[in-house]
Amino acid sequence: MLSAPLVIFTAFAYLVLLFAIAWYADQRAAAGRSIIASPWVYALSIAVYATAWTYFGSVGRAAVDGIWFLPIYLGPTLAMILGWVVVRKMIRIARTYRITSVADFIASRYGKSPLIAGLVTLITVVGIVPYIALQLKAISSGYAIMTTSPGESSLVEVSWWQDSTLYLALALAGFIMLFGTRHLDMTERHEGMVAAIAFESLIKLVAFLAVGLFVVYGLFNGIGDVYAQAMADAELAKLLRFDTGGHADYIFSQWFALILLAMLAFLFLPRQFQIMVVENVDERHLKRAVWVFPVYLLLINLFVLPIALAGLLFFGDNGANPDLFVLSLPLVTGQEALALFVFIGGLSAATGMVIVEAIAVSTMVCNDLVMPLLLRTRRFRGRQGGDLTRLLLMIRRLAIVILLLLGYLYFYLAGEAYALVSIGLISFAAVAQFAPAALGGMYWKGGTRAGVLAGLCAGFAFWIYTLMLPSIAKSGWMSTDFVDLGPFGLAWLKPEQFLGLSGLDNLTHSLFWSLFANIGAFVGVSLWTRPAAREASQALLFVDVYNRSHDHQPVFWQGRARIEDLKLLATRFLGPKRAEQLFEARPGPPGQGARPDRGYADARLVQRVETQLAGAIGSASARVMVASAVEEEDLGLEDVMRILDEASQLRVHSRALEDKSRSLEQATRELRAANEELKSLDRLKDDFMSSVTHELRTPLTSIRALTEMMLDDEDMPNEQRQEFLAIIVTETERLSRLVGQVLDMARIEAGHADWHSTELDLTEVVGQAVNSIRGRFEEKNARLEVHTERPSLPILADRDRLVQVMLNLLSNALKFIPEDGGRVDVQMTDSERGITVTVADNGPGIAPEEQPRIFEKFHQLDEGRQRGSGLGLPISRQIVEHFGGRMWVESTPGEGARFSFFLPRTSGASAPEPPSGRPARERNEHHG
Amino acid sequence: MKKTLLHRLVALFCLGWLLLSFPLLALWDHPVRVFGWPLLPAGLFTIWLVLIAALAWFMERGEG
Incomplete structure (x- = not known):
């Protein structure tokens, strides 16, 4: 055994550690760097599901019933398979409408009914108090076994004021008040508390695995050994079979019922x-x-x-309590440190559950039981102004203390009567009563307030009658006659065999009857009654929560509301600071039902205020408060349909508008691109114009200068005059060649050029061009050679144009070959697809970056030397391309350049013949 | 939510129900040991693990 002060000190030190973690998490949250914003922490915090009931009770149940402890954990697993569907919808709904508890969730769905909220809260409190007692009992028994030596009885009677469990309960209450109700948050979120819970989940898992490993590998030789020894024992072998005895005929329905129960409870337990x-x-x-x-x-x-x-196996028939095997096994074998760690794990499991449950239930009690009652009292309503946030916090703190004291009371009075598992299952069965209303409300628009009230009352009544009362009777507080014989001796009313239904265990029996009555009444009455307008509107908001983006939520409200009144209301419940924020951050466009009058709020603002208030005092109370502060017009069912219609119309319109603006953007983009293209074309045209005029001006200037000199100087010698005139003639020729080329270029580009395609021999064409230019080559002492593989290369093309191309290439080459030793080779190659002609020179060559640009108009490589028009190459390329061929250049600087063009055999057919009606401009040119 | 994910989850849920209830569960109810484990607990934990693995696979395969 361990000394009591050591255990107590460790336990309180652990609570202080939790405190520190929660405090740190709160600080981080305030600084905007949350430590709980992770799926792992979230998953760990959900593990608050595993309470002391799991930690101690599962072993206890397994020792009696074998694998029957498992359905309680298989149920939540199945629920989580659909978690992404169901739980996500719950989260979305709760976030959108600021719902902060399961009571609020159900009440809000059914027309924000205070009655439903109150009823759900009441069922919760009645159902949960035993569960809290169970946690206290677990800690208390754990503490007892830790601090008494094996021989002694651990059941020493003490008065209540000597009982450490009471002080533990009070310490927990203090902790919960500090982290659960420090400030009033509109979303009811407690980062510090969540961090502490996640930490506790980690501790209890590690502790349980530690004791498991110790038992299996420390006391036995592994799991196989434990199982082998157990199967050798006839009694224990039974635990490893499905039917452990006592479950009899309906064994599988009981299994099914447990899984279902755990699944529903997992979703709707207040702490979950x-x-x-x-x-x-x-x-x-x-x-x-x-x-x-x-x-x-x-x-x-x-x-x-x-x-x-x-x-x-270890204790045999020693009578050790199986619920506490996790502690007694290490204690008896002298592993006191491990036992202490396991005790802390159990403490984690118990305190985690109590903390979250108390926060959740205190919120429900405050918002859904106390507030509606307070709001009814005239004194409270009459009081104008004043900040009520402090009052709300006080109510919650009080609720926490009372809840824990109730738990302690239950533990003190009934604690020893029942095994842990049974108490837990009774609570589960109470909470399962919420499932039809909540799940039905999320997926079925037809459920009504009356239906839910009927269902909850029927289910709760059956739960009390078939489960709660018998358990109280068995605890010895009242005669068990009515359980054994039926009330007033009416055997068919026996609570554990209602209407003579026998064979089921009492839990399955109760679950069946209560859910049967619950669902039956809920569906039946819902189908029978017509929903009020607000129920219908809330049904739409819940079931279709995914369908609406936040901006297009329909606003189900009409009336007149002064902004002053709303502000006063918000200030009372939210505090001045939050109220100010609420009215500052008004959303942009006014919704439907907007009132243009100054000083009056539109429907959307009223809605916002009500939603924010719902976060603080619950949706039902918020509804009552808003209704009392503003002038409302009653909504009829028709109004609901009309508003919904308007909202969906609005949605359609806005979607259409989005489409329009998208296509408009697209058109704008296209126009911009087209504009850019036009601009660049315009720039090209300007460049072209300025190049042409520049080219024209040079010969013109020299012609003019020479003529003026001749005009002024009448005594000019005749030889000089002759010389000048010769220059003038050359320049004029250059001018007319240039003008001819420009016009040629324009014609080709516009597709108006004359093409006379005939069958011709390319060698002959090349020969013609070479002969006409050979003289100029000889003047320069350059060699010009033609190489061809075949004597004749027939092709379909325009003879004059091809001669023009060859002349352009040859004169271009002539310009660049050196004064001495210049050499130009013309090579003709024939292939299946067409003919390639190459003109290679031994000039300086062309730099790679220049090569793509030499086919641009007026691009000249070497300014100042023998200047061409700058149009020769572009025109040649246009001509070749007209015949379906292509022209290119290859060159290495310093080793000359090779200009080539390729003509396909089918050329001439590739380009359409120009239209017959030619513009006048072209015709005139023939004479120029 | 993508329709396929929803359908997969619902199918997995139904499969889980079937595997964990009568009559399929009765298949495991024999006094035999596999790898040192009695068949019934071994079967239950295996089904459980397979369900979780399938669920994890469905949920993690999509984007982040």
């Missing part, structure tokens, strides 16, 4: 709703958490059965 839905930081975290959480459950259950079997 708080952690999974309200405290969720980011919807996307759920994506990973849905499988990480089941992994957690699997791990924590891995050693349950081995520990239970090991305990039974």
